[in-house]
Amino acid sequence: MKLGGEYTFDGPREDVWELVRDPAVLATCLPGTQSVQKIGDNQYEGEIKVHIGPIVGVFAGRLFVTNEVPPESCTLTVEGKGKVGFLKGIGNIDMIDCGDRKTLMKYTGEVQIGGKIASVGQRLFDTVSKNMIKQGLDKLNEILHERGAIG
Numbered sequence: 001m002k003l004g005g006e007y008t009f010d011g012p013r014e015d016v017w018e019l020v021r022d023p024a025v026l027a028t029c030l031p032g033t034q035s036v037q038k039i040g041d042n043q044y045e046g047e048i049k050v051h052i053g054p055i056v057g058v059f060a061g062r063l064f065v066t067n068e069v070p071p072e073s074c075t076l077t078v079e080g081k082g083k084v085g086f087l088k089g090i091g092n093i094d095m096i097d098c099g100d101r102k103t104l105m106k107y108t109g110e111v112q113i114g115g116k117i118a119s120v121g122q123r124l125f126d127t128v129s130k131n132m133i134k135q136g137l138d139k140l141n142e143i144l145h146e147r148g149a150i151g
Contacts, residue, residue: 003108003110003130003133006106008103012103015147023038044062044065050082055120057117059087064076075090085118087111092108
C-alpha cells in the first residue's frame with residue numbers, strides 16, 4: 001500500500017524537526033502508542049495498539065532514521081510484529097520552510113502488512129492509516145502551539 005500527503009505546521013522548520021526527533025513527543029502523538037524509546041542515534045523501539053475494523057492488536061517494533069539532512073529530510077523504515085500480523089514500511093519526509101513561521105511537510109511511503117490484520121482489506125487499512133497520520137500530525141502541531149513556537 002502506498003501512502004502520501006502533506007501537512008502545514010504552524011512553526012519554523014527547525015522546531016518541527018526537533019519535535020519529530022523527540023521520542024517523548026512521538027509517544028504522545030501517535031494514536032495507540034504505548035511506548036517509544038531511543039535505542040541508538042537513529043533507532044527507536046516501541047509498542048503501539050492498533051484498531052483496524054474488528055481486529056485489535058499490539059505491535060512491537062523498531063523505527064530506523066536514515067538519509068538524514070536536518071532539518072530538511074530523512075527516510076524512515078519501520079518493522080513491527082504482533083499476534084495479529086506484521087507490518088513493514090519505508091517512507092520519505094521532506095520539510096519545506098514556507099516563511100512566515102510555517103513548515104510544509106511532504107511525505108511518501110509504502111507499507112506491507114501480513115497475517116490476520118491483512119484480512120481486513122486494503123481499503124479499511126488505508127483509511128485507518130490516513131486517520132492515524134492526520135491525528136499524529138495534528139497533535140504535533142498542537143504541541144508546537146503549546147511550546148510557543150508560533151507568534
